[in-house]
Amino acid sequence: MHVKLGIPRKIAKGAAVAAGLTGLALALIAPRERGPLTSQEWDRLRSVRYAHRGLFDAAEGRPENSRAAFRAAARAGFGVELDVHLMADGRLAVIHDSSLMRVCGKPGTIEQLTLEELEGYRLTGTDERPPLLDEVIADIEAETGPGRTPLPAIVEVKSVPGNAFELTRRVMECLDAHAVPYCVESFDPSVLLWLRMRRPEVIRGQLSERHPLSQADDISLPGPLVPPLEAGAAALVGNVAGRPDFIAYRFEDRANAPMRLLRHAFNPRIAVWTIRDQESLDQAEREGALAIFDSFLPAT
Secondary structure (H helix, E strand, O other), rough: OOOOOHHHHHHHHHHHHHHHHHHHHHHHOOOOOHHHHHHHHHHHHHOOEEOOOOOEEEEHEEEEOOHHHHHHHHHHHOOOEEEEEEOOOOEEEEEEOEHHHHHHHOOOOHHHOHHHHHOOOOOOOOOOOOEEEEHHHHHHHHHHOOOOOOOOOEEEEEOOOOHHHHHHHHHHHHHHOOOOEEEEEOHHHHHHHHHHHHHOOEEEEEEEOOOOHOOOOOOOOOOOOHHHHHHHHHHHOOHHHHHEEEEEEHHOOHHHHHHHHHHHHOEEEEEEEEEOOOOHHHHHHHHHEEEEEOOOOOOO
């Protein structure tokens, strides 16, 4: 008697293909293997809460990413998260957008300006111009009591096409000249690749958020085309180049498919942004995440 095995073989073949694809996906998104030195440094970084772009309050004269906002965060006992761009003269400006219109009310692109030109800009409602990274780090150190280690900084490297390696190199030169503990994160895997090749001792994080198409109620319906790079970033495929020590994901998106897969397979270190209420902050910390907040004042 002959027994037909076609269906079971097809099932087995399908299972093997699925397992292979899952293995490939895991290989792509795997973080760097944990070591004792990075674990010790991560524990120190995770021991504080981080004020997003400083402890800013426009009504109090402390705009986002201003020296006043960073000094206020350090005085209150918070670490800071900040954004760094490379200017035309090689200086490092702390500002979120490439455009200065939103925060200064005046047209200009930070990558195209020199420090001399930046002196003509003021953060809205203040006499402060957008600061330099060196100034911000020095301010944090100045707020530190005698004999104490400065509070840490999360430095987001904001690259534009073609400048990721040079920007990262200059950021590291600046940070090396100071005593502030730090980690470096970026949406650009090229930044993490440079750190992996040149500065493997530095804690590095891959920023991402859920792909917009995956937020639709029915993703089978036709929708707007989304750039493949954005989709790849949401799926964390850039990890294959940068091998991050942690994943910095939007708090509301942290349960999406790539993050669930990553958590199940590797239990990675996680940072979440941007938290705007105490309940979400408590939840993030119960989950073991490093937390970045703004718009309210949590306990230190």
